[in-house]
Amino acid sequence: MHTTHLENLTKSLRGVLGEKLIGTHLRYDELTINVHADDIFTVSKMLRDNPMFSFDTLIDLCGIDYLMYGDELSEKNNFRNRRFAVIYHLLSIDRNHRLRVRVLAENNDFPVVDSITDIWPVANWFEREAFDLYGIVFTYHPDLRRILTDYGFIGNPFRKDFPITGYVEMRYDAEQKRVIYQPVTIEPREITPLVIREANYGDCES
Template identity: 75%
Template sequence: MALFNYKIRLTAPTLSHVKFNSMSTSFQQENLAKALYSVLADKLSSLQAQNGELTIVVHADDICTVSETLRDNPVLGFDTLIDLCGIDYSTYGDTLSAKNSLRGKRFAAIYHLLSVNLNHRLRVRVLAENNDIPVIDSVTEIWPAANWFEREAFDLYGIVFSGHPDLRRILTDYGFIGNPFRKDFPLTGYVEMRYDAEQKRVIYQPVSIEPREITPHVIREEHYGDSES
């Protein structure tokens, strides 16, 4: 698998400012990267490739325009949305490996695209501007498969997809409180469920597990793999 990196200086007017760092670059992916830069240069916050995967970062206001271009442009032809998920970047940046471009924005939606005819793939990252109420435009009119994917991200992360035709929970039950994939959601949850023999139905009750604080173990890159002497 080809390993290469692209970095775009957004103030640059020409493709010559795309920086290549590669040992062996996939010809197909290099052409795709050039096509993306040529077609979407003014809409890209960044374009990177690592471990054989291309990723572009797009501003939340541009996601629908960019998505239509990605689907309809004959050189790109991304006719299929394979997956869409949410990410909570809370505490991201506490390690040295954090990218500065991602610090400060808490929530993002990640789109995995496929061109069946051209046989290439792309990852699109969109960062929500508001950390308290994250809002990103829905792409259901562009890729209908986004319907349930966006509902999952809404349910698990609380990301509101503006323009979605039926934005409601899909994995948790109707009375669920909070968004379970957010990093500040307690591991025990807020309530627990059990069957009540007297009422002959399932009921909720306060969590009986003692809460505890879990501190993540962080391995910083400059010491990774070092053996203790």
Template identity: 65%
Template sequence: MDKNRQEVLTEALTHILAERLVSLHWLFDELTIVIRANDVCSISGILRDHKDLGFDTLIDLCGMDYSTYGDETNALGQSEGRRFAVIYHLLSVSHNQRLRMKVFAENNDFPAVDSVTDIWPAANWFEREAFDLFGIVFPGHSDLRRILTDYGFVGNPFRKDFPISGYVEMRYDEKQKRVIYQPVSIEPREVIPYVIREQNYGDSHVD
């Protein structure tokens, strides 16, 4: 995207969204805007319907856990102590432009961001995935339930504090003739590779 098109899109978003725009920045020819959670539906409608924007296609939606980012994110004025965010990747077919929208959930203990399925129906399964893997709730979603993990799964596996081995494991029980759940039997261990190298390994020449 050339500089002129960057400037046009930046000016359009700044003018149209005005004070509802928390931040806007370019990186590697991609634009990211940050908005507040309570504005997600109204702004999404504007992004889709405004003639100067026309972001009619939702390419992707995913959750993020910023719990280990520390002061780096705060310095950008984006996180401000909020742990979970929803990222939207948008495409304007008519203007041939892309946009990334970031929305932070206000409550870390019960992260929630309104559903945008009425604006972009493609968000349906993406929001279910973010709910399943990160525990982000999407009020207004018509069928919010797990989509990747099992119905009896405990927790949200993409959260930074979720243990790598999980909480339970499943196996087929011959006596009961069904799949059962039980506590994880794998003992956590640290594996250190043992490497043997020849004396002059890596030298450009050997005397």
């Protein structure tokens, strides 16, 4: 029954969104649609305002880096060589259905997607998080700045090519009497586990 409901929702989305809908993916009773980055604001407004959908709630918004994902995404969805995506999870309380929307940024070097804060204000901090962690820029965002890392942080820590050690480290300098940043310093060391055994460990009782 649930699958039939999602199949009907898919047909309705195709009829209303038309060419703005690049593709659909129904799996494990979850429906995902793909749209162009340039259309996300218009599509979001249609999904919220059209009474057939009434997606009044944005549950979540997150970024994704497909750098090491492989070619499966590109081949199935004609998104060849696209690296960064934004995923939107929508809920219609009135119609009791959910939807996942995926948008891939056009430019890998400078990923840009329009903000949807004017449609769902809760997207504000979600978009700031994706900007901070993935470097995805949301145009028309009212206050796009880092939200989890420090103001002087270099890079975007959720990108697949971001080094585990980071680029810089922070410490307090007693001479300058302030916090400073410096290149990461890691001293190589050999760790030998300490093993303690009982005196008669392994002996069989007679």
